[in-house]
Amino acid sequence: MLTERVYNFSAGPAVLPEEVLREAAEEMLNYQGSGMSVMEMSHRSKVFDGIIKEAEKDLRELMGIPDDYKVLFLQGGASQQFAMIPMNLMKNRVADYIITGQWAKKAWKEAARFGRANVVASSEDKTFSYIPDCSDLPISEEADYVYICENNTIYGTKYKKLPNTKGKLLVADVSSCFLSEPVDVEKYGIIYGGVQKNIGPAGMVITIIREDLITEDVLPQTPTMLTYKTHADADSLYNTPNCYCIYMCGKVFKWLKKMGGLSAMKEHNEKKAKILYDYLDQSRMFRGTVVPEDRSLMNVPFVIGNDELEKKFIQESSDAGFANLKGHRTVGGMRASIYNAMPIEGVEALVNFMKEFEHKNA
Numbered sequence: 001m002l003t004e005r006v007y008n009f010s011a012g013p014a015v016l017p018e019e020v021l022r023e024a025a026e027e028m029l030n031y032q033g034s035g036m037s038v039m040e041m042s043h044r045s046k047v048f049d050g051i052i053k054e055a056e057k058d059l060r061e062l063m064g065i066p067d068d069y070k071v072l073f074l075q076g077g078a079s080q081q082f083a084m085i086p087m088n089l090m091k092n093r094v095a096d097y098i099i100t101g102q103w104a105k106k107a108w109k110e111a112a113r114f115g116r117a118n119v120v121a122s123s124e125d126k127t128f129s130y131i132p133d134c135s136d137l138p139i140s141e142e143a144d145y146v147y148i149c150e151n152n153t154i155y156g157t158k159y160k161k162l163p164n165t166k167g168k169l170l171v172a173d174v175s176s177c178f179l180s181e182p183v184d185v186e187k188y189g190i191i192y193g194g195v196q197k198n199i200g201p202a203g204m205v206i207t208i209i210r211e212d213l214i215t216e217d218v219l220p221q222t223p224t225m226l227t228y229k230t231h232a233d234a235d236s237l238y239n240t241p242n243c244y245c246i247y248m249c250g251k252v253f254k255w256l257k258k259m260g261g262l263s264a265m266k267e268h269n270e271k272k273a274k275i276l277y278d279y280l281d282q283s284r285m286f287r288g289t290v291v292p293e294d295r296s297l298m299n300v301p302f303v304i305g306n307d308e309l310e311k312k313f314i315q316e317s318s319d320a321g322f323a324n325l326k327g328h329r330t331v332g333g334m335r336a337s338i339y340n341a342m343p344i345e346g347v348e349a350l351v352n353f354m355k356e357f358e359h360k361n362a
Ligand SMILES: *Cc1c(COP(=O)(O)O)cnc(C)c1O
Pocket: 012, 076, 077, 078, 079, 080, 103, 149, 151, 152, 153, 173, 174, 175, 176, 194, 195, 197, 203, 204
């Protein structure tokens, strides 16, 4: 039995700021004098209305979301968006996808159920270890949108420059880099992410969508619940939302504001990632798997190249309080996810542990 919290490097659901968890614990039985937990509260109550409105306001402030974009708190996680996006946007039944990993591939496969989903670039030839050059892609004349997964959680790559969509709408899955750095929302038609990587508990997705894309003109037989307009018209309260999750996300937004906002977060995240990448670059045992120019600040995959030693490392690191360093089941090796809430001390301690492991097993 653990008596202390571990450093949790899980890719998701993932580490949350400790002070946010403490606050939520304090408010568990009686939220701000309401006499009940947020879990027990009607989503139509005045108190919850305050919670969701405040969460949206803080998110808008953090990301600088323009007034002509709607913020939707939806269920079904990021994966549900894989279908919602084509169902709502594929007017010509054509869309272009850039495949940089499993999540982009899943989204592409889902879109292919509704129309012509073209792969206009891919990095699968080198196990998704880089981001393809997207400066001059064969964008389809009739494409309704161009789709990317901006930070690839499994492979640890991140677009440092958005693709040239040649005037087409850009749709991006930012699940694993949500709120990790400043973002220019206006460059996207839709920017969305599951919240369990960098914001809150699992089970919810935040979709930020330009208002002109919210219409009744969706594919035939699109279910009511999968139509953006349903949720936009009802301010994310068409049916019972994931109330507790919205409340937790709101707390994380407040925490981010207190930390200095997204520019400060970026600086903090760069500092953390540098500690780990610098070590990987000079280690004679461990090595990163991604080309340096496309490295993610959030997910850092690395290998030893020896199954036995990797197994030993995962076991010993776990015993020492570094949880969830095992790589994704499809790629093996190790992966450290160092989201916003991972303190710098956690990364420093991990690198010290790796140095010691390298020394002992050289
Ligand atoms: C985790 C993840 C998803 C899937 O999220 P769910 O909420 O489980 O559907 C999609 N895209 C990316 C980039 C992810 O990291």
